[in-house]
Amino acid sequence: MDMKRFDWSKTFSTDECSIWLDSGTVKVWTKIGQPVQLPSYRHPSKVHLWGGIYLMGATPLCIFTENFNQLRYISTLNECLIEQANALYGNVWILQEDNSPVHTGKVAKAWKSQFVPHRIDWPPNSPDLAPIENLWRILKRRLMVRAPKTVEQLKGIIEIWQSFNPEFIRPFCLSMEKRIKLCLKNNGGKIRY
Template identity: 40%
Template sequence: MEYSKPWATLVPMLSEKNRLLRIEWGKKNENIHWCHVVFADEASFWLKPGRVRLWTKRNRKVIQLTTKHSAKLHIWAAFSSMGTFPLCFFRRNMDATFFVNILEWHLIEQAEVFHGQKWFLIQDNDPKHTSRIAKAWMEKNMKKNQRKWPSQSPDLNPIENIFGWMKQKLYKDNFTSLVQLEKRIQEIWDYITPEFLAPYYKSMSHRCRLVVEQNGSKINY
């Protein structure tokens, strides 16, 4: 058996400026206490995913029917060495104000339960995360709990690996409603323990070294 029609993995194109920023970030952060870092991001889950891996006999043509515009759920998720944070499910488009509400409701209290005042948030440079509204709120409420992030660097954030693992488990099942999909996402999230998360946050020093060694290019994570 072999995979019938492999597709390329899409990765961000890195400019020279981005590579230099990634190198600088790797050097600066290799030796920080990653056990106190909160990794956060958003992800989308489709009721009927638009592409499915199919394993077939060699030279056999396969047609896989999919839904062009499937219903979907979005989540905001976060984790640290102490465990996962409460998921936030939403179906609307996220704007800066809604993003700030998520941080207020789902981030700060749990981060302080886990780490007291000794925690830092890492998230990408999505426009909602870096908007004027978000920056002003974070400056007021968590000024000392932020770390800068190099652009175009999903390979440096282990929560992307968690999302990939979740989708592998999730799309083994078929769902007929968003209610079922949400329930299963929550079940998978609840399965995650601090022991499960340990290899992910402990990989960060190695990721930092690799990005420096590879001159800022994408690393294999």
């Protein structure tokens, strides 16, 4: 597939990420010489997120706490992508996902061959090419401003996701041609985007 001349207008850039509670940087003020006691967490709480963006907006955000495996991935695509993508584009939409073992396992591949009309063969370890990576970074930054203390507060992340309107998302999706040109110019190496 020639990515330099690819039509990205019907492509859903999808990915998942995790957000941990109480495992980030802690800043404290102390007097000189005063001992600092910071909380430690053996098993910090976390939530997993799955989402997708496309030229006209975003998919619903799926939030879950269980491990992300092939069956959960199939369920997520069913809940948050398939119906919306088919309603918008019929059977001509394209799924862009990374090469996570969850995406490339036999069960997931077999299911996608029936329900996903087109997929992009995506190179491994290429997060700077996927436009959704930029959105994850912004989402995490905005969430940290709220300083969530509980898993329930972490789930308030849906409000932030819904604030990403189509006008905000569109430039990320339209940047794909430029990202690919930069990557080719850098001989497939990492780009700053």
